[in-house]
Amino acid sequence: MKKILFIIPLFIFLHAEGYSQSILIKPKQVLDVRTGEIIIGAGILVEDGFITKVSKNIPALDGYEVISLPETTILPGLMDSHVHLTGNTDLKGYEGISESSYLAAIYGVKNAKQTLMAGFTTVRNVGAANYADVALRDAIDQKAIIGPTLLVSGPPLGITGGHCDSNILPAEYENKAQGVADGPWEIRKKVRENRKYGADLIKYCATGGVMSKNTNLNNRQYTLEEMRAIVDEAHTHGMKVAAHAHGLEGIRMAIDAGVDSVEHSSLIDQDTIRHAIAKGVFLSMDIYVSDYILGEGAKNGIPEYALKKERTVGRKQRENFKMAVETRAKMVFGTDAGIYPHGKNARQFKYMVQWGMTPIQAIQAATINTAELFGLANVGEIKESYEADIIGVKGDPIKDITSLERVHFIMKEGQIIK
Ligand code: ARG
Secondary structure: OOHHHHHHHHHHHHHHHHOEEEEEEEHHHHHHHOOOOOOOOOOHHHHHHEEEEOOOOOOOOOOOEEEEEEEEEEEEEEEEEEEOOOHHHHHHOHHHHOOOHHHHHHHHHHHHHHHOOOOOEEEEEOOOOOHHHHHHHHHHHHOOOOOEEEOOOOOOEOOOOOOOOOOOOOOOOOOOOOOOOOHHHHHHHHHHHHOOOOEEEEEOOOOOOOOOOOOOOEEEEEOHHHHHHHHHHHOOOOOEEEEEOOOOHHHHHHHHHHHOEEEEEOOOOHHHHHHHHHOOOOOOOOOOHHHHHHHHHOOOOOOOHHHHHHHHHHHHHHHHHHHHHHHOEOOOOOOOEEEOOOOOOOHHHHHHHHOOOHHHHHHHHHHHHOOOOOOOOOOOOOOOOEOEEEEEOOOOOOOOHHHHOOEEEEEEEOOEEE
């Protein structure tokens, strides 16, 4: 008798874990993000975490869970190429340096969940001390916590005193960021180290930045020789390279060096946009964050030296975004979430449409384009054999892009999150 009692709960447990879970999603319509076509009445069959059929006639089958969403437009899970998940977003300036990477990782758990709950199923984390981002990625992969699929960079590479260094303490503290490396060989070693400890990609700083003390947006950081060393070493190990760059010279040199994406790209010009297109380089332009920094930054502790720099760059970045759209640059959705609260990433869509993209172009930037940049072959579309990363919004995102700020259905790898 005792033996039987033991066996039954075990059986129930295995069954409930559902290794072969099958779900039929029946929405109002599905958005094909590649063509922009709306397919009314299509159903999506999800088996073992993958999309196995997208069709108007999927027969009702036994043993399938049916999810009926009669007012919903279904589209692929969104992606963001530029977030900072680790750390407490409330800490700004000097406060930030007192946070341990353990605490940063714990905040990362909360931030990752908020990001997923907003419909972002894959994001790239570009810069974290002590590989807190690697731990976060692994915890999500191992299903210890929920969050988007993460691609992570570990500590970003940068010159001594540059935007990717830590410059707020005086010399006697001997404080420097972990990714600081000067000269080709130090750089190559740092890339190797980041790979060794689990980074998926390399991020480096090619110019000064807004949030860093004592750096200039227009000044290039690193020489061409150094940038080439980063790219060569990273590409040798199959890692993509993302270059932070606001000023034109740094943007141009990063493209020359062969990076995969230029982050911010704020002061790019027409000629350099064409250069990026010719070299197949993606531009990731975070055109929402300026409103947050200038609107709410001061009361949220963003230091005056950062506000001052932001005032010189936000508007120009938007104008250059428009020029990049008109020049048909390869563009990805990247927000810099972390400067503002996580889970608000989708606010940027409205700005992308205001500044020249059609709604479908903005959606493509956050789906098929990001998938291409990330080197992921089976995400970013609602398509057979793709991972079941699926979101739903009420209404039609092509007619109202802000509907993406109100995602009400979320599935990640076949698991219903919301
Ligand atoms: N992390 C970036 C930096 O500090 C933020 C730039 C935000 N401003 C902007 N206009 N995109 O440089």
